[in-house]
Amino acid sequence: MDSVVAQPAKRSGLFDTFGLEQLKRLLIFLALVWLTVTVVLPVGTLLLKSLTNEQGQFVGFANYAEYFASPALSRSIGNSLAVALATTLISVPLGFAFAWSLTRTCMPGKGMFKSIAMMPLFAPTLLNGIALIYLFGRKGLITKGFFGLLPGISLPLYGPVGIIVSEVIYTFPQAMLILSIALAISDARLYEAATSMGAGRMRIFFTVTLPGIKYGLVSAFFVCFILAFTDFGAPKVVGGNFNILATDIYKQVIGQQNFIMGAVVSVVLLIPTVIAFIVDRIVQQKQVAMIAAKSVPLVNRPDTLRDYAALGFCSMIAFAILAFYATALFASLVKVWPYQLTLGFWHYQFSGMGGGGYAAFFNSIRMSFYSAVLGTSVTFVTAYLVEKIRVIAPVRQGVYFLSILPLALPGLVIGLSYIFFFNASGWTVMGAFFPNPFNFLYATMGILVLSNIVHFYTVGFLTASTALKQMDIEFEQVSDSMGVPFYKTFFRVTLPVSLPAILEVGSYYFVNSMATVSAVIFLYSADIPLASVAIANMDDAGDIAPACAMSMLVVFTNIIVRLAYVLGTKKIKEKTQAWTLG
């Protein structure tokens, strides 16, 4: 070997090459095992439970027959569908108008409007219900005409109206974000071509704008539908006697201790959700194909009338959202609503209240922190294995599918599945008893964190995947050709370059774990109370003001975490500016 540079030296590293190949296989296999244990087995157990009786004997569809024979139960299907559909039909147009204003006009204050519109993402949906009570309840601000200053307006709050309003507020930011992305990727050349052919504004809107975002629209539609269809928090507070599937599951399990019927309702809830999920996935893939094409970004030109109309609309929405949460904040500080309007922190003491008070709040922070750290690690590594370590194609595809699947699983379904799976002491399969190796997790912080990780898995996975896809696949090949083990490249290149996405996933995990109530309400134990569960329980007990106060603590924590994320990302951008210029 003659060379002016150097002689090849020994190939170093923990494993030799064949060991490395084995390690890759082992890792992707472990990912499959992990998703099987946390997703497939629990949901499988739930499905099985819905087909057995109290004694554990297989009864086929007898439980379903019983379910559909009871109008009190099966009526909820129609209720849930109606509420979800109404929410979607309001949310998507509002989200579209807002997103269009943000992306297609020259109105001022776009950043501020977008931040305000995202507020509902940081709040537990329970708070939406509570705020509505303070606005439109019997002693509500608007019902009473601002404490008697104006004539009051009375709304039939408890029931479908209250649920729909809460869900619109909850789903609006999601629709807005999806449609903003869809609108942002449009190709300026299409608009130039249409204008050059003499097309008018309306014609362009219907022939260029709408077709360009059709996949985004469909996606927004299904996402809003799924969220509204499966949400538990708001209906719990303002549902009244109007039964929907999500509250039915809760009532069956917590109220009547009828776990079997809970499983049946869960499956009934799961079916439309899974259908919507599948349609959404198909549509998403088409959307991705559209982005791949090269396009010239659209530059908006000022247009006074349009810009003012957009500004007016966005101001209205922003005002409504701010007023909504401001009312909740105000109510949480008022001594006795609506009689003694002295402001103070009475309701923030939680003394003599059920729910756990500050212990619950700090437990929630701990839980969210663990969920963020562990969840981000697991999602990122899984996405990395799927995107970059392309070994054993069938296993890889299995891991991908199981990573997308949790998006279709409502929190309550995950919670109930986890009870069934983790509480079991073991299983008897063909006469042999297998003790449950995961039983120790039951009623611990561990199961709470695990349920959160799975509940919010898909969004984190997709965010990480997108970031990884933008990285040259040849990085791995180049390192391979230099004999550098893949894990070194993972730590030296992949991880640092993906840092913004990792922080994004982390903050997403934290914020959602703080706010969620649906999965954890079945899984928390008396010695580990949680803030969101405390809100539900205090609201149940009629302590609405402390429930509202606790909600505000959650909102503020989430806003602080989100701000820390924004600042952190900015810092990273400054630091890495040198290598992200290109």
Place this chain on the structure above:
Amino acid sequence: METDYLALECVSKTFGTVTALDDVSFSAEKGAFLSILGPSGCGKTTALRVIAGLERQTSGHVVINGNDVSGLPVSKRNVGIVFQSYALFPNLTAAKNIAYGLQGRYSRGKVRDMVADLMELVGLEGLGHKYPSQLSGGQQQRVALARAMALSPDLLLLDEPLSALDAKVRIRLRREICSLQKRLGVTTIMVTHDQEEALTMADRILVMNQGRLVQTGSPTEIYKTPATPFVASFIGTMNFLERARKVDKGAYVISGKNFRVHEEDDASGLRPGDMATLAIRPEDVKVVGLGGPETNRFSAVLRSMEYRGAFFRLELSLQVDGLPRIKADVPGETLSALNLTIDRPVHLLMPPEHLLVYGRDNQNGRPVKGNGQEEFRLHG
């Protein structure tokens, strides 16, 4: 041949139902610069990836430096790769990119010295602290080259290494890569779709089409005696005269016009009465006034001319049914000497020594001409 440094033996690669490589065999001597040339989708990149070990062949063997590496992953093959995208790590400086494979194998000081040597080798002194995004395309290219060379690979593999650069830089880097390759004596395989790149850089060119190796040879051989019409049209421009009927040794007739070719260049295996295709490069077609030799002289009418800088590309009609317009490259002075204008009648000369013959057998990629293409051995 014992001195073969790299050999592919009957390598095939299929992806599902698609055959990317179809029974490809070739070899190269140590220090050779080979270029695999072909249109997109012809399998050239797959060939490179199979040599690198990034892709496992469906059948056949790969031998590097006397070792059968068919079953070895890329990390065991000791090859340096420069990808089309360069695949430089964006978060590492140029120096750290180059040091990437060296770290952990050598002491810190040694790595520093080696990186300095490599930077000097590719002419990047003083740019070690820059990140890839702060470097120009040409500089990034050199970093990728230095990184690939850092571990003194047995083989240097270049995948369309210059296609991302603009024309001026490309031409400069062609020369630099060639001289670097000669200095280091590293056996190099370059994949390209750019015929000019292959002709100017490589010692040997392998032309591929539809997963098969169509012709191998020196750049001159490939250009002067393309083995098939495909090679002829892919590399440079070629006039094809189809439906030529053989009447005798070296004599063909198309639509009543007689064509003579050199007997030793005549396609083997063709008997009188067989059909063939004749071909000639535009620069070999002569445009002349009246008089002179009568062989292969045809009257024609000038139909169009295109200014190409150093010469004019003319299109002439032979005014015979069944004969296409003939392209001819003519220097400006010939043009003015003949006082040529559009629609003027002229005479065309197709010298027999420049006329190529393609029989039916070599229409679809199997060379039958007797100038060495059957033997796919390369002598770098």
